[in-house]
Amino acid sequence: MNEPVIVILAAGQGTRMRSRTPKLLHTICGRTMIGWALAAARAAGAGRIVVVDAPGEPLRAQLDADVELVVQPLPDGTGGALRAAAGALGDAETVVVINGDVPLLGADTIEALAQAHARSGAAATIATSVLDEPAGWGRVVRGADGGVERIVETRTPGDASSDELGIREVNTGIYGFSAEALGPALALLTSDNAQGEYYLTQLPAILRAAGHRVQAFPLSDAGEVFNVNDRVQLAQATAVAQRRIIERHMRAGVTIVSPETTVIDADVRLAPDVLIQPGSALHGATTVGEGAVIGPHSTLLDCSVDAGSQVLHSYVVGAVIGERVSVGPFAYLRPGTVLHAGAKAGSFVEIKNSEVGERSKVPHLSYIGDATIGAETNLGASTITANYDGIAKHRTVIGSRVRTGVDTTLVAPVVLADDAYTGAGSVITRDVPAGALAIARERQRNIENYAERVGEQPARHDSTQARTGHGGSSQRG
Structure with missing residues (x-):
């Protein structure tokens, strides 16, 4: 014919x-x-x-x-x-x-x-x-x-x-x-x-x-x-199409724990032995490799997840996630994010337009934007790349085996060479050579007998005490 x-x-x-x-x-x-x-x-x-x-x-x-x-x-x-x-x-x-x-x-x-x-x-x-x-x-x-x-x-x-x-x-x-x-x-x-x-x-x-x-x-x-002529019929057709999509994936070897709470678009591709936990939504051209775990309560849009990775309680848009990568809980991966094999983007981490090398970790409470990170690097909690100066975006380059202390701010453009360290609470504005420790913070000064001095002061209004941060316990009830 x-x-x-x-x-x-x-x-x-x-x-x-x-x-x-x-x-x-x-x-x-x-x-x-x-x-x-x-x-x-x-x-x-x-x-x-x-x-x-x-x-x-x-x-x-x-x-x-x-x-x-x-x-x-x-x-x-x-x-x-x-x-x-x-x-x-x-x-x-x-x-x-x-x-x-x-x-x-x-x-x-x-x-x-x-x-x-x-x-x-x-x-x-x-x-x-x-x-x-x-x-x-x-x-x-x-x-x-x-x-x-x-x-x-x-x-x-x-x-x-x-x-x-x-x-x-x-x-x-x-x-x-x-x-x-x-x-x-x-x-x-x-x-x-x-x-x-x-x-x-x-x-x-x-x-x-x-x-x-x-x-x-x-x-x-x-x-x-079935003809679709109004919004009611659109919803009815969507329900039928969604059921067909989910059943097709399950028959092909995908475990979908809660089909009734799962959303999967028509063009999503899932390998055998993928596990979709309840409350998850996979949209657009998303692909998920064999043995990966999605959810619970994760949303993926136009991204790829390679074999053996996990995306837990996270929102992922336009990202590339390599093999055996851990994402979440509560991570936000934005377009241009690339996580290489064995990397980690942990809890309350946001990454945008950045590349994270093999086995490198951004464990928690960090923002990484417009950055390149080498292999086996560990960024301490609350590491921030300050990529925008109010006019233009700038890039941060972090080498391999770098260790940043907690609450480090990297003011781009800046380079941390391989094996570099930063001290906790540092604001890094200049390049850090390989193997060096960068500390950029006000030197600590201890004021002796400060508690006694505060105790000698006459009672003040609560708002005054609040400004000094030393309101008495009797004020808290």
Whole structure:
């Protein structure tokens, strides 16, 4: 079978979303609705993909170079949309038409429809579904030969007879067409209806009148063609898509302790034996290597975590985490952070645009911004890189096997060479040579008998005592 051209109808106004964002640019599990349709079309083996957009081309920025975009100049129905795409079909033998607002439609279903259509030799193949509550759906009327005779719309009272309304087999809006028969049939569409629009549902009757055969392709899961038209349906589709994503990962060897409290986007990649603890959210293009532990209560966005690492109670954005790295609890890793194998970013640590070498540790209560740190370095608690002078950012370079004392501030630009040390409480403004100890603080001075002197002073108002830091115990109650 020649690869089909897949046409995605995506020019709807989406007014029920009540949003300035075009309907198909709303996201489901980290992927736009048009993105879901494109992914399904590619996975189904499309030879070419054509997207029918509205005037102004709001979807263009979301389309890769391999996708052809055409514009439906007027909102004149699904038939008008396919007419707008007719010039882009080229020499295709099979044309598959899907809607952009059915994000749960699977690639397997599209591929099976295309294959069934090619085998049958029919002019059109219509995906149908049998519903217990078919109200609002177009009914599929079968002919004596079992093929599709026509589709009856039910938009307004009087469109269908009582017998037709009793039919439970409905049109799902997914079609396969023979390109040779499609062109002439499109030319015969009429807008003789209350909406004054052209509908693809007219095509079965037109093709049958021309002597062609139209067959049905029953779907086993009606949920695949769930339409998203408002925010309620968006949430419903998101819940189904999320469940599918989580179940797919679990079947591939990922342990997800609490699926109901876990969020995983569509494009996240997880290796076998990854453990996702409760309350965690993995977004964007995040990847997690074998045996890594995420959470509980960690959020990862567009980052990579290599094998054997742990990210506990932390927020990580655009970071690269190597093997056997420990992050958290309560760490914040910002874009440009690279933690090499065996490194540590501990509790209440923020790192931004910095590289931390192998087996180096930023254990707790520190801010590291615009820095390069070598291997096997240990930064004491409350080590700060003062990277911004009010006008520009500057870089701090810390070598290998460096030890900073607690409460060290490194005023960039500054370099601490290999094996350097800093004394606790130091503010380092000059480079520190290899192996040197830098101490930059006021020399301590002890005032003898200070307590006695304070005790001799007359009683003062509480606010005065508070300023000296020596309020009496009787004041605390």
